[in-house]
Amino acid sequence: MKRTLMAASLAMASALAWGQSSVALYGIVDTGIEYYNNAxxxxxFAGMPTLTGEAPSRFGLRGEEDLGGGYKTFFVLESGFAPGSGSLNYGGRLFGRQANVGVSSAFGTLTLGRQMNMSMYALFNADVIGPSIHSMASFDSYLPNARSDNAVGYMGKFHGVTLGGTYSFGRDAAGPAGPSATNCAGQLPGDAVACRQYTMMLAxxxxWGGAAASYDVMYGGPGAxxxxTSxxxxxxxxxxxAYVKYGPAKLxxxxxxxxxxxxxxxxSDIFFLGATWYVVPTFSLDAQTVRYILREHSNSTLLIARANYFISKRTTLYASLGYMMNSALAANAVAAAGTVATGANQLGAMMGIQQRF
Incomplete structure (x- = not known):
């Protein structure tokens, strides 16, 4: 009898262990005051940014359940918003940054739904500035918004090598309200190619550092x-x-x-080179040069400098400077969502505060 009760108890404990789950609320609230000339x-212009500060503001829910045997299921629901007005970014979607569910194991992770694609993952380590108010997004607003709707994604990591890919049946269902909403939902009967997208990455x-390469192909569609538009x-x-780490610095x-x-x-071509240096654990400096060339039309060069003071593990004060040099036909603004007179150089600055939770 005792052996039977013990066996039943062990079986129940094992089942409970397999079914262990967790849900976490997380996010970033980041804003401040920005300035730029030659609008x-x-x-x-002087005011509060609408798209991003040092990083885009967001909140999300992340859940995970351990199924046993090295398998886990998970979900992510993540919303982006503008702290200045409280409005939703990403085309007004409630979960415009991510909305997906999947399974992970030692063989990799399979994800279904709206998710970050390989163009974003490829830039994570080498781009020291990231999706900041002054960044390479001034030349290509897709880069900090590289996500795909209606997508199936895979990523596996094996002894330092990462393989990844996504395939979207309809890459962006939201209407044209912001840089990441292109009204291309696809999934049209009789038009299998409309709004399809696939991305792939090897890293x-x-x-000491690392390197990455990715390839991203997206198709248009009627009304996009x-x-x-086709x-x-x-x-x-x-x-x-690629990137290289040396002590408290990264290039x-x-x-x-x-x-x-x-x-x-x-x-078009974008060339970028930047560095991060942690002067002390509570203070870091970032710098980056970005060169943009639109073939047979124009070119621009962006210089970026940023300082970060980490008050605590969750709170950061920062200051960012950007200087854009446009050729005669170029009109690339120094700041995200900013404007600039054609052919004008432009100075931008921002001071802000970021709180993570």
Whole structure:
């Protein structure tokens, strides 16, 4: 009898262990005051940013359940918002940053739903500035918003090597309200190519640093935002980058090639090189140079400097400076969601506070 009760108790304990689950609330609230000169309509601008500070503001729910045998199920629901007004970003979607569910094991992770794709993962380590108010997003607003709706994704990590890919049946269902909403839901009967997207990545990370390469192909669709207004229109991005760590410092750089085949073929290149240095554990400096070339049209160069003071593990004070140099036909703004007069150079600055939870 005792053996039977003991066996039953062990079986119940094992079942409870397999069914252990957790749900966490997390997020970032980041805002401040920004300034830039030479606005498109003349004069300067001073106010609160709508898209990002040092990082985009967000909140989310992340859950996980241990199924046993090395298998886990998970979900992520993540919303982006503008602290200045409380409005939702990402096309007004409640969970515009992520909304997915999946399974993970030693063989990798399978994810279904709206998720970050490989173009974003490829830049994580080499881009020391990230999705900041002054960043390479001034040249390509897709880069900090590289997510795919209706997507199936896989990522596996094996002895420092990462393999990943996503396939989307309809890459962006939200209407044209912001840089990450292009009204291309796809999944149209009789038009299998409309709004499809696939991305792939190969990366290596070690104690000294690492490197990554990704390839991103997206198709247009009827009624989608320009320039991808037809299923025959294609937008391709290739990213190659690397980074090196040395003590409290990191150096990262890379190249991004974009080819758009729409009414008129367009090709652009972004070259970036930056460094981060932790002067002391509570204070760091970031710097980056970004060169943008739109073939047979224009070019721009962006210089970025940023200082971070970590008051605590969750709270950071920061100051960011950006200086944009545009050629005669270029009109790339120094700040996210900013404007600039064509051919004008532009100075931008921001001081802000970030709280993580």
């Amino acid at each position: 498109a309509k003349g004069g300067s 290596y990370d070690g104690a 935002s320009a320039p991808l 299923s025959a229109d294609v937008d391709k991005r290739t990213i190659v980058d 990262g750089g890379g190249w991004i090639r974009r080819n758009t085949s729409a009414e008129q073929h367009a090709q």
